[in-house]
Amino acid sequence: MRVGCPIHEGARRHPEAEALRFAGRGWTFGELDGEVARWTATLEARGMGQGDRVALLSTSHPAVTFLFWALGRVGAVFAPLNARLTRAELEPLVDAVAPRLTLALEPLRDRLPGAESLEAFPDREAASSSRPPEWEADTPRVILFTSGTTGRPKGAVLTEAAFRASCRASALNLGPHPAPRWLGTLPLFHVGGLAMLTRTAYEGGCLLLHERFDADAVNRAIDVEGASHASFVATTLERVLDARADRRLPDTFRCALIGGGPVPTALLTRARAAGLRALQTYGLTEACSQVTTERPDEADGRTAGPPLPGLEVRIVGTDGATLAVGQEGDVEVRGSTLMAGYWNQPDATRDAFHDGWLRTRDVGVTDARGRLTLLSRRTDLIVRGGENLYPAEIEAVLANHPAIAESAVVGVPEPHWGEVPVAFVVLRPGHVLPEDLDAWCRQSLARFKVPAHFVALETLPRNAMSKVERPVLRKRAMSQAVFQAGS
Known part of the structure; x- marks a missing residue:
């Protein structure tokens, strides 16, 4: 099945709607579509095509979004690298991807030898691409690196279909919104950041992109820029509440997803007292972000919630047999958001899957309502x-x-x-x-x-x-x- 580029579709349906905001500047869907078309033309002029990999070292920046959607239009694969890593840590990741093109934000280029400047990459004179902005749903879109307990990097291959399925599942869980404005404080080299980038495009919303987390900037986005959704970890949620001195949030803010591990009950109570609905969630790169999330009308902060619509979670013992409710064991996931496999690691891919189920190697337990409590992020993580x-x-x-x-x-x-x-x-x-x-x-x-x-x-x-x-x-x-x- 072929699918259209959501930026192009958004430009056709509501060209004046805001699609992206960064450091006080905004892009409508029409403007963003034009920018993506220029980047697409530059990629075409370089001969980039189906299956070519592009490695990128960058913090969150508007150019990352232009590149991401342009790569989709030419069928190339996006391989973002963690901007916090050292040169020594980056080298094996680049070798594994074998990119045809390597880009880096100018201040980071010294860590990626041979990388071209991201900011200077697009040809200012490039004509808009005439390529039909669509691709196959099962096309690999992203290679995101994650490490197993051995520390050996593995590149999870995520497809267009997986991102779309993740968006649908999350939207069904959170409830309808005419144009969500997601606060993008998670980096775009993490699956959580890319989930927000894609989610806003598919839903006709706006990504309020921040280069890094700043509690005051987050509160301005909530109070002034109309942020409706956000993703935090416990530490950043606490910093947001501290910065606003627990002042109540406006009604325009719907909810925040809280990942990265258990959240103290006192912090959840504090958030809700300020009118911030915090939903605990469990996810992983190999499942394109969320797997389970609390339901807004049932959230009590005691679990990471039930599986999202269209996903299944089960707990199995060491023998692989499914365990009963309340029994602790390994968490396994099945559904349309799962990765296609690990890049160029067939043995690791075979080890990760069995009978359509993904072995997360996390330990957890479910209750009678199907809600997951995560007990351990792998043995030594x-x-x-x-x-x-x-x-x-x-x-x-x-x-x-x-x-x-x-x-x-x-x-x-x-x-x-x-x-x-x-x-x-x-x-x-x-x-x-x-x-x-x-x-x-x-x-x-x-x-x-x-x-x-x-x-x-x-x-x-x-x-x-x-x-x-x-x-x-x-x-x-x-x-x-x-x-x-x-x-």
């Missing part, structure tokens, strides 16, 4: 402020330090970020705990991945199978005053 951290990646960096023989990284609860990583290290003979471990890590890791604390041990605790006993380390970290809440 650390979620810091909504960002996933994988111990194996951090440990690999520490292993290269000349003073360290081995290490183990665990997540410890922290009231502001949800969790922070703590590194336990075994030193080589004759060494003391180095003072440069923080700086050492920052050479290879993004700031949010660097451990909050480093602790020296004589040996790491291990079980009979010689595996590190991370729960023991976690308990030890939390029992020491330096790691306790508020430290």
